[in-house]
Amino acid sequence: MQRSNRNSHASRCCASRAVVLSATLCILAASLMPCIATADGVSGYVDVLYNSFDSETTDALGNVSRLESTGIGQRYSLTFTSHLAPYVRIYATGFFDKVDSTSVSNGTRSESTTTSLVPTVDLTLRSPIYTAGIKYSRRTDSFTTNGSPTATDIQENYQGLLGWKPPEVDLPSFQLRVVRTHVFDQERVRQNTIVDTAALTVNYAPTNTVSLNYRPTYTDAINKLNGLETETTTHAGFVRYADRFLRDRVTISTGYNVSYSELKVSVSGTGSVDTELVPFSGLSSIDDSPANDALNPNPALIDGNLSASAGINIGLPPPGGDLRERNIGLDFSVRKEVNRLLLWVDRPLPAAIAGSFSWSIYTSTDNQNWSFLTTVFPAPFGTFENNFEITFSPVTTRYLKVAVKPLSATVIGASGFPDIFVTELQAFSRQSADQVRGTTSSSSRIFDFDGRALLLASGPTLYYHVSYFLQKTGPPDAQRWTLANGLQATHRFNRVFSGSAGVGRDDYFDAVTGGMAYWATASLDAVPLRALRHTFLYSGRIDKSDTGGYKTNTYYLNNDLQVYSGVQMTLSGGLSDRVEDTGKSSESTDLKASATIQPHRTLGLNYFVSSISTESSGGGGPDSFSRRTDSSASVSYFPVATLYLTAGRTVVSDPERTLRTQNYGLNWSPSLGSTLQFSFSYTESVSNEDNAKNKTMGPTVQWRFARNAYLNASYVLFRTTSDISSADSTALTANVRATF
Template sequence: MRFPRWKSICVHLFLSLIFLMMGLRAGLAQDLFQGLSGLVEFNYVYSESRMKDGMGKTTKTNTSTYNPRLTLNIDTKIFPNLRLHAGGIGELIRADFETGGMDTRGTITRVRPYIDLTLETPLYTMGLGYVMREERSKTGSSPSLTLVNEEYSALLGWRADGLPSLEARWKRQTLYDSQRTSRDVGEDTLNLVSKYRHNGLEFYYNGLYSRTLDDLNDLEQKQLYHSARGVYGGSFWDDRIAVNTTYDLTHQEIKTLSEGKGFVTIPVSAFAGLSRTDDALPPTPILLDQNPALVDGNLIGSAGIDLLSDLPLIKRQMGLDLLNPVEVNQLRVWVDREISAETTRLFLWDVLVSEDNLNWTHWAGPVTASFVPFENRFEIDFPAITPPKRYVKVVTNPLLRSPILPQNLFVTEIQAFRRQSAADTEERTVRTSHLYNFDLKARILKDPMLSYDLSYFFNKVLPDGQRRYNLSNGFSASHRFSPSLSGTARIAREDGEEKEEKRTAYVYHLAMMADPLRTLRHSLVLSGREEEIGKKPNNLRSLFLYNTAQLYEGIDLNLNGGFNFSEKEKGENVKNRVINFGAQIVPHRSLILGLYFSDTESKQKRNEISTALGSNRRVDLSVNYNPLRTVTFFALLQIVTEQGKERQLLQNYSFNWSPFPDGALQFNLLYNETLRSEDRSKERNLTPSMRWKITKRSYLDLAYQTVRSENKTTRTHSRIFSSNLKIFF
């Protein structure tokens, strides 16, 4: 993918056009300075560690890293409707690594200039842009490696009142090394989006054409993607009847031309994104919540999942509802910033699959992921899921926050892919999906509230012929019997087809809520699904009681518990028992006491023989004491008992002192100690730090961290000094 002459001509013409327009307007230099902002950073980290293994061998390691960084940004209007957004980021990372008497030096140089010119009026929008990311790395006496990612873009948009809006985007992206010996990939994409709304009607179209060339592997891939959506919603007869209907049509066509070298990555469309912060693992059932931000195509905005955390460290679970299962063997998880290779290796990922987003099975892991330069994403590879499952998720433990890590690391997107050898890829693959939804709600009575609902769902995928539909008829009711007692109920019949098998289900939900006092609330919930798929039972039933109470001001309790019952085959039943108790006691405004208890147990019964599938019991005790505004004490004791494993004990103690929090010179002293029985580890961390607010636009951070850790095989003593100077202008 070589376009040196074309690239040079485009860049020179683009920059010449900008400078010509700048020269045509008097006083532009002043406007540019007014729109100029930036940041100068100087970062330095020195660390030394001494590790002693079980054989008595001691290994010493010293590392020093120097990282200056400059950020410039210009955001100004050249003309009333013409905006210039340009700038660049440049940084140098120089690291010296010494261990075992061997000294290794490495440097990384990163440059990222960008320019974006946008002409915007009420009727139309036009834009041109260019971004270049270059990273040059060299380690020791090895040859240097330079990776370059260039991106040219153009935008044309048109919007008129009462007519469909149009937006066309063109982008050319190339990724190569300076010698074009290890990477030489280019991609052209053309994207067309149109939207139209009128009196409850909404139409949406998204068309995408992309062409990818891998010159080193003689591989060419063309993709044509069409997505159309129609929506109607309205209410009638004084809002007694509400109707909503949607129809989605997607068509994807991929052509691959290759000489049999390299690999092809085929994207797999997801129906919904799922996530939850929870430690539950199989056999404990867990239902992930829908998270639309995980599949909205926005690779920058946070989806609300932070991979960094304070104690306790609760697992991050995120996944996809594929609706029409196909084989996948790679998941990509985007985050909002770049991280180092050392940080990447600290994350371990487990892959789990499910047919119902409730009962999960471990598929692969724990595995490490690779982190792709310029893209800010993890790539998690695993064996292909066969037979395909509708739901797939990854589970990882967050990292504990520390001075050498960023403040947050938010997940922005997750996507599934099928990666395979080019030699095994069909020359042409086509996939078309039809998805139709219809919902009708009619109010029969207002008090007590009684309503009827009708919904229909249809999905068909070609050419493999996957087909499913669901027709639901139901009645819902709610009523407040007294000021302190109310209830809701719903019953419905569902008829459908899934995996070429007929499905019939009766669904019910009954809830009673009691509020005898303002500080006391009870809820009893009975729900279930009596279902047959292909004349085989697939029944789910649950009964749960939820209680919350404020005994006194500063004493809050909650107690929840219940049972889940499932029946998959005749004579095969699974019962899950769940109990959760929590308490927060605030005897004084400076003291918070916390208690959390959970107990889960799963049993399977087949042919009158009962088998324990697993049990998990967890207790958390915490104390948070703030005798002064500047002083904090925290203690956590966690006990986990799991069937078939030794009891796990976690103890954490921390102390934080921040005198003079409002002054120009701020000090902080942090002590943290953690003990884990799982690997018989102990870690002590003492970190004094200082921030000097030099001016309103500059400050200096200094920190010295001492870490002593030991487990049953090694002992480590580390000392880390870090400094960070930031100057804004």
């Protein structure tokens, strides 16, 4: 039996070598082909990938677990483009990906094969007036493990496009897009869903100051396995007006947005329906204290663009990079019930990468104090769509967020994913079909106005600013509005001093509370020398609402000094206080200092230190005090054009832990413009939390052996020790690519 296993393993190794050899020959042949420089023609690439990972982990009881894994991948892409006539283009592409993986976990062997085949054909007419096109694509994903029957999932996509844009004529333009998506498994027993969508967009700008938009959409989704059908009809549009008066002394902008959506559910079996919740704003931050972290607005998280980055990277941080949690959230404006999130990223992820993330769910009433709800691990990642599905028990809240650590270097294949950008966060309320059977509707109306008037133009400048925002949604009926009035003045006193000041009042109302606030701001700039600048800032606010009030004041001083060319220093500090009607008071200080020194063009030195402390008392609660300090120092040395050296050290300390990190790096090439590049990095971090110590080191090589072909290879060693466990791991990755 053992001989049979050895023979089987040997045959698999021979087969793998044959795959690598044949693919490598294809790459060598492709690298010798001439590059095609014309817009029409054939292009493509061939990839061969190899990775191996070995790990040994020992827990606190001395139990040892071992994992060995190997993966061999091959990718082929071929693209044909041709202009059949003026404005008419045909685009055809084919993509094939195959990965053979083998892993041995504590003596248990597992083998799997994953393949993807994606042909696409796109015929488009695009003239200055007309746009028309048809597109077809089919993606087939197959997976088999340990000789089990192959599981095959298929997605077929049909698209049609028709558009008209009149040139230099005051007539509306329109674009109609129809899409059919059919997702099913080969046997049609696990999934079989057809989604038909028709979307029309009409834009009209009768004048330079007026614009109108109308967007009706119809979607029909049928689940053939349980007989569930949902029909969604949406009408959305806006009208906008913006203009300037009195020689641009007065500017106004106003708009009205309206949307109406109708959902019809019919079902002959069982199933569930997801109702998407429209958030008021997207939120995000990077912070290791998710329980008391105020998130900042991030409109890109809810703009409907599923491919453009929202500025949040959960990929593998570089040595010495930011390892803090990424907080990604939503503000619904009013309390809503939610139990499902879709978090979209900008690329497909293999199972090992997607399954390594742990998602912590938090809720809040004020975007300041957060309550932990649950942890989801792992979250399923879409087969055909680049999103994580995060489901949890229903919760009713205004603010909701997920907190996630960036990709860990100990995950198999992590080095190939330095960038995984979050693009969108969607929230849903999933209910059984019986609960929502029939027809339901919802609507939203938003009115906004923004006006600005220049009252004084000579000497001090004085502006008056007014803005109004009104949102009505239903059912259930909810209303939210804000009215802001303010005066803003700026003035240059002399060559050295300049400043600005503002005062205003905000009135607001939403489903939870209503109130008003007075605010004031001031700034003073002093530039006595070209190389020296002082800036003082103040802001204060008195807020009174139905649920309570508070007063805040913030003072901040910043000093910039350029001692001489190549030496820059900054020293800043701030103080803020907050007093609530409940008697609770808090005070925080923020001190920062930094220096950048370049004594020679080949040498750079950087130093940074900061301290943030917060103290609170009163209000019937316990007194508290916390302080976080950060310090970092780095040096970079460029002795010759082909050698670059870096070193750095960072210390982060807060009430929960102290983390010390040091990193070193080297980049070298034999000569300028060399086709060979070599780099080496070493990172070590030590934390007093469980006495954890992590070391990561390894080289990376890139060799461009032909004009259109290159080799990337890296070898990384990991060592982790703590009071809980210890682990030693090695990872080898290599990738050869040729384009033509």
